[in-house]
Amino acid sequence: MRAYASVWRLRFQLGMQYRTAAFAGIATQLFFGFVFIMVYMAFYANGAKSATIDLPDLITYTWLQQIFLTLIMLWYRDNEIFGLIMSGNIAYELCRPCGIYGFWYAKLLGQRLAGATLRYLPLLPIVLVLPKPYRLGFPPSAASFALFLLALILGLFIVVGVSMLIYISVFWTLSPVGSTLMIAVAGEFFAGMVIPVPLMPGWLQNAVNFLPFRWTADFPFRVYSGHIPVREAAAGVAVQLGWVAILVAFGAWLLSRALRRTVIQGG
Amino acid sequence: MSGFRLYFSYLSMLFRSQMQYRASFLLLTAGQFFIPFAVFASLYFLFERFGQLQGWSFYEVALIFAVIHLAFSIAECFARGFDMFSSLVVSGDFDRLLVRPRSTIVQVLGSQFEFTRFGRLLQGAIVLAVALINLPIAWNAAKIATLVLMIACGVCIFAGIFVLFATMCFWTVQGLEVANVFTDGGREMAQYPLDIYKRWVTVFFTFVIPFGCVNYLPMLFLLDRADGPAAAYMAMPLAGVLFLVPCVLVWRLGVRHYRSTGS
Amino acid sequence: MIELQGISKSFKVAKRSPGIGQAFKALFAREHTIVHALRDVSFSIGEGEIVGYIGPNGAGKSTSIKVMSGILVPDEGSCRIMGHTPWRDRTEYVRSIGVVFGQRSQLWWDVPVLDSFELLKDIYRIREADYRSNLAMLTETLDLEPILQVPVRQLSLGQRMRCEIAASLLHGPRILFLDEPTIGLDAVSKLAVRKFIRTLNEEKGVTVILTTHDMSDIEALAGRILMIGKGTLLYDGTIEKLRSRFGTERKITVDHEPSEKAPEVPGATLLSWTGERTVLSVDTERNRMADVLSRLTGQIELIDVSVEAKPVDEMIVELYREHRI
Numbered sequence: 001m002r003a004y005a006s007v008w009r010l011r012f013q014l015g016m017q018y019r020t021a022a023f024a025g026i027a028t029q030l031f032f033g034f035v036f037i038m039v040y041m042a043f044y045a046n047g048a049k050s051a052t053i054d055l056p057d058l059i060t061y062t063w064l065q066q067i068f069l070t071l072i073m074l075w076y077r078d079n080e081i082f083g084l085i086m087s088g089n090i091a092y093e094l095c096r097p098c099g100i101y102g103f104w105y106a107k108l109l110g111q112r113l114a115g116a117t118l119r120y121l122p123l124l125p126i127v128l129v130l131p132k133p134y135r136l137g138f139p140p141s142a143a144s145f146a147l148f149l150l151a152l153i154l155g156l157f158i159v160v161g162v163s164m165l166i167y168i169s170v171f172w173t174l175s176p177v178g179s180t181l182m183i184a185v186a187g188e189f190f191a192g193m194v195i196p197v198p199l200m201p202g203w204l205q206n207a208v209n210f211l212p213f214r215w216t217a218d219f220p221f222r223v224y225s226g227h228i229p230v231r232e233a234a235a236g237v238a239v240q241l242g243w244v245a246i247l248v249a250f251g252a253w254l255l256s257r258a259l260r261r262t263v264i265q266g267g
Numbered sequence: 268m269s270g271f272r273l274y275f276s277y278l279s280m281l282f283r284s285q286m287q288y289r290a291s292f293l294l295l296t297a298g299q300f301f302i303p304f305a306v307f308a309s310l311y312f313l314f315e316r317f318g319q320l321q322g323w324s325f326y327e328v329a330l331i332f333a334v335i336h337l338a339f340s341i342a343e344c345f346a347r348g349f350d351m352f353s354s355l356v357v358s359g360d361f362d363r364l365l366v367r368p369r370s371t372i373v374q375v376l377g378s379q380f381e382f383t384r385f386g387r388l389l390q391g392a393i394v395l396a397v398a399l400i401n402l403p404i405a406w407n408a409a410k411i412a413t414l415v416l417m418i419a420c421g422v423c424i425f426a427g428i429f430v431l432f433a434t435m436c437f438w439t440v441q442g443l444e445v446a447n448v449f450t451d452g453g454r455e456m457a458q459y460p461l462d463i464y465k466r467w468v469t470v471f472f473t474f475v476i477p478f479g480c481v482n483y484l485p486m487l488f489l490l491d492r493a494d495g496p497a498a499a500y501m502a503m504p505l506a507g508v509l510f511l512v513p514c515v516l517v518w519r520l521g522v523r524h525y526r527s528t529g530s
Numbered sequence: 531m532i533e534l535q536g537i538s539k540s541f542k543v544a545k546r547s548p549g550i551g552q553a554f555k556a557l558f559a560r561e562h563t564i565v566h567a568l569r570d571v572s573f574s575i576g577e578g579e580i581v582g583y584i585g586p587n588g589a590g591k592s593t594s595i596k597v598m599s600g601i602l603v604p605d606e607g608s609c610r611i612m613g614h615t616p617w618r619d620r621t622e623y624v625r626s627i628g629v630v631f632g633q634r635s636q637l638w639w640d641v642p643v644l645d646s647f648e649l650l651k652d653i654y655r656i657r658e659a660d661y662r663s664n665l666a667m668l669t670e671t672l673d674l675e676p677i678l679q680v681p682v683r684q685l686s687l688g689q690r691m692r693c694e695i696a697a698s699l700l701h702g703p704r705i706l707f708l709d710e711p712t713i714g715l716d717a718v719s720k721l722a723v724r725k726f727i728r729t730l731n732e733e734k735g736v737t738v739i740l741t742t743h744d745m746s747d748i749e750a751l752a753g754r755i756l757m758i759g760k761g762t763l764l765y766d767g768t769i770e771k772l773r774s775r776f777g778t779e780r781k782i783t784v785d786h787e788p789s790e791k792a793p794e795v796p797g798a799t800l801l802s803w804t805g806e807r808t809v810l811s812v813d814t815e816r817n818r819m820a821d822v823l824s825r826l827t828g829q830i831e832l833i834d835v836s837v838e839a840k841p842v843d844e845m846i847v848e849l850y851r852e853h854r855i
Contacts, residue, residue: 024444031448034468035456042463047317178294185301195309199316269655276652284640287681363636365601366629367653368621374653526617527603528541 161247277377299386338421352433420507582752688719
């Protein structure tokens, strides 16, 4: 556990150094937030009654997406891991006294948290004081807020679990760029990052419910605004836990198979 | 003229290089097709739910969407060297360009070309075709010329932004990702008619970065919604060319700065 | 041919400190220091010379190469090369120079070497006939025939360096700047590169300016050394002059029949003695080598004798030390 913690801290420090990138990210996220909100406002102007989510809830949803983007986007690559796998230098990692799965998992977790901290720390105070229709609302109750935090963290565990699968797939495909791009595009769409899940057609929402992606973003954000009530949210957290367990177990199993394969092939 | 010839020599070199990695090339091209496809699907779902957008129909917005996405993907193909310019400065390879007897602009343009962006281009072309088939526009030479001009000048705007932010690398080295606000953000914003936004957005993207001039305003002419002289609406896209000129001048300034500081 | 007068250049460099706290601080303010890369550097180089440009890392070598190749504009001073000021009329000037950055490639990584050459032909607007004859000459003297169709990424470092040099000479430049051309090369490639540079200089009269950390390059090629340290020119002269300044001492290694005790030779200092081998050092300015050797033969039975001058490497280190750089 000490080893994981130190990897985590190192990543965090590294992430902190990219300050211009952080500034740029803040500007980009604010801009995108505004554009999306204005588009939704335009759609809602004459058609609010066909919506299944209120505009204020949708605005909150949009800001949370932007603020926590680094936590949830799948389009986030650690080239070091890809390099290790493709060059066959994975052997060095095998020499470390801790499991590779846990090691990489901690590393990815650290990267995302570091990146996200640089975003939400400055963004939160800004969006909380924006003029009225654009402002990020508060959760309806302390319970909703507590469940949101829990759901967000579990969502992060799911995201990292999914990205681990992407990295592991490189053992077979040997070419990271193409396949990760495809998975990222699909995953982010199903997570409600392109169109919010409540605005999707019914049949698509049903399909999305059976995939892990919406539990990383759509679910915590609607728990925050109270669009998903507390009782339902608690049940959702249980589903999240299930996904974490499945993804980690499957990932660890797949990795051990992949490693056995590499060792047999002689790297 | 010989600059063009050289540029095509660069292109053929880059094409042969990228073809060395065929599988990855095909997957990336497919991925580039699906990124805007997901966005377009959302657009469709939103219209399916809400019916219309402040008086704009789905196919009208699809036309706007297609124009801006085509312009963006063409610019990303051609001006990719400027988009990726920070790596050229960081690696020191820009020095190499300076010891060659050619303009830096042609050499930077020739340093990168993303053939995988043809996936994005194809997607834009399909959306354009769908929109054109379904819109009751009475086509004539003037309207066709306007449509071509809209896309061409849209390319100029995106290219101008790439050049402008590449120039910043001479001062910051790392490259400014704020550029994304204007390229990705501009594209995202300009895929809807400009009049749905608040006034400050409309003003900024008409008079500072003239996305509105290559998209929304001439579109009114295509759809016969314009009130005023048609020629004015047709000539609107030329604002994109006007935008590119100062960007290139700033680039010259940047190269001069680089040669006096060496970064 | 090349004339530098009082060239000075300084840079502003941002400070960076480690740690999370410092990283946060750097978010808002940055400190700068001024680095004087070149201070009042003047020298001239004649047509057809080979000049070795040496100095420790960060001494200002690459800055001066950048000034001379037109990449950098200096703060002060003038520079005339073949009638041009390099940083003005850049495109006109660089047509007649070739530059090899030893650590960076100018070849396109994924395509055959010949494709890179063809593109360079377009870049430099080389006439077809000139291109053909230059390529034929380079292919023959650098032995490129077997590798012209191979993608660059598959070449060994030595093969790649030969191609890099050829790429810089396709347009027939009058001056060639070589920045560490032998770095990382094996002995065979090193010798091949050196031999080629010498031939190029002798047969085509190309002026060569060469920076390197490998003193054997300098010894093998350069008649003249320019040494730079902390931005100023510290030494300008031939290797022979350098040698006469430091090199009056000779090391004598003698293999002989086993002896009971170390030989005692007045005028020579005993460095080591193992019974069958004796190493002495002699200052040839004060004692004649012949006297020392005849005294030795009187005491022991010689089998083999070798006399060495101080290696250039050591002379350079001494020179650095003298100037505290």
